[in-house]
Amino acid sequence: MNLYTSLTLRYLKENKRRTIVTIIGIILSTALICGIGNISVSLMDHKIRETIANDGEFHATFYDIKKDDISTITNSAGISKSALSESLGYAKLDKDDKYMIQIKEYDENAFKGYQIKLKDGRFPSNDKEIVLSEESLKKSNKKIGDSISFNIGKRVDEDGNSREGDLWAYEN
Structure with missing residues (x-):
């Protein structure tokens, strides 16, 4: 396990630019996935409230x-x-x-x-x-x-x- 850790740390130190770009990419992709999830939940909530307002609240x-x-x-x-x-x-x-x-x-x-x-x-x-x-x-x-x-x-x-x-x- 120590071998993998030392190789990873050495690679990150030698390729600082690539490491920073990778970290930024991970942050942006995580934010995008969370944003899409929030939009979906918000749209569903809006549709439910709109249906209740137009048609009534019953099952x-x-x-x-x-x-x-x-x-x-x-x-x-x-x-x-x-x-x-x-x-x-x-x-x-x-x-x-x-x-x-x-x-x-x-x-x-x-x-x-x-x-x-x-x-x-x-x-x-x-x-x-x-x-x-x-x-x-x-x-x-x-x-x-x-x-x-x-x-x-x-x-x-x-x-x-x-x-x-x-x-x-x-x-x-």
């Missing part, structure tokens, strides 16, 4: 659930939080309006999970109040506080059964 969505099955799913192992949303149907904001909006019903956890943020006004405090998207307000002549009445159409399947609510859940 699973269950569609067409019967009301009897909701407690079975929400009390299952691995689910720490859950929220309910139900599509009530589609309606026009104005009678002569050509645009249709989808009417959905959310519980309190769904507002938080879908990352719904208000620009103006407040969240509904009863079942007679709604939240409209900024786009819907622009397309109609409505303002915050106006009264709106809807003719909501129910969606049914081929058998004539109405659609139940959607449930989404968080994992532990």
Whole structure:
């Protein structure tokens, strides 16, 4: 072992320029590898935060659930939080309006999970109040506080059964 050490030290002393260039190369390549790793982790974190902001923060969505099955799913192992949303149907904001909006019903956890943020006004405090998207307000002549009445159409399947609510859940 001493022979290898003495040969290495002698080589390094005789070739100082090559030794310095090699050490600088090792430092630069290590910095490059660490930088690429940091960029990858940062990009992944950015994509996760962007997805949560755009689509909501949940891990699973269950569609067409019967009301009897909701407690079975929400009390299952691995689910720490859950929220309910139900599509009530589609309606026009104005009678002569050509645009249709989808009417959905959310519980309190769904507002938080879908990352719904208000620009103006407040969240509904009863079942007679709604939240409209900024786009819907622009397309109609409505303002915050106006009264709106809807003719909501129910969606049914081929058998004539109405659609139940959607449930989404968080994992532990």
